[in-house]
Amino acid sequence: MKGIIFTEFLEIVEDNFGLEVLDKVLELSNDQGIYTSVGSYDHKDLVKLIVNLSKVTEIPADKLQETFGEVVFVQLLRSLPPAASLNNSNNCFEFIRHVEEYIHVEVKKLYPDAVPPTFDFISESETEMVMDYRSARCMSHVCFGLIKGCSKHFNQEVAIEMSPLNDSGSEVRFKLNLVA
Known part of the structure; x- marks a missing residue:
């Protein structure tokens, strides 16, 4: 890490x-x-x-992880180069998609031994996104907090549902719904 x-x-x-x-x-x-x-x-x-x-x-540790993810989102956003495509995202869902397509790819280029989490996008519309989070680190609550931080950054209220896909917690499905 x-x-x-x-x-x-x-x-x-x-x-x-x-x-x-x-x-x-x-x-x-x-x-x-x-x-x-x-x-x-x-x-x-x-x-x-x-x-x-x-x-x-x-x-509770889960709550601390969520809070950490939410707070650290702002610091991680500040660390992006100005020309990063993520900075051109217009909404929360677009940004999350770019995390997988840009940040995780760049991390692997810079640090070949790095193993960032992966997002598999199941479905997406203007108001709903369903994705599977996979990480051997089992830190889905940090991901939950990062999503909360992202939604605040874009001033969008997002209802987040989190469902484990296995017993270890290494795979979790997130269902995100924009709240009107």
Whole structure:
């Protein structure tokens, strides 16, 4: 997993819960908290940080993942080059489609060892999108939050339904409906 996710996570924890909570989470996780945005790290370390943040704050881990996804969307959007085709998206659905067609392709070019999640688009209309999320990291709640962040960015209210397709959580179907 790319380091930018780790650096943003640590910054969000410090900004929202304070340095004392961050230090406690790092201590419980046996983690030095030293990450670079361009480095690659084991996603299990992020899971451990999230689980321990949940223990310290008594907020469910799934909810923390969703909130993280929503907040980190803005930071990830800022990191896009100005000429990126994603910046020309006109709505939430168009942007999500471009994530698979642009960002994940570019990530693989820049980091051949990277294994980003995949989106398989099942159906799409102007008001509904159905897609399957697949990731060995099983972080669909982060994806849920990223979708929420995306819908806010485009000032569109989107109802999101999430249905697991297997027991491990590595495959999840998202049904997105624009709310009029």
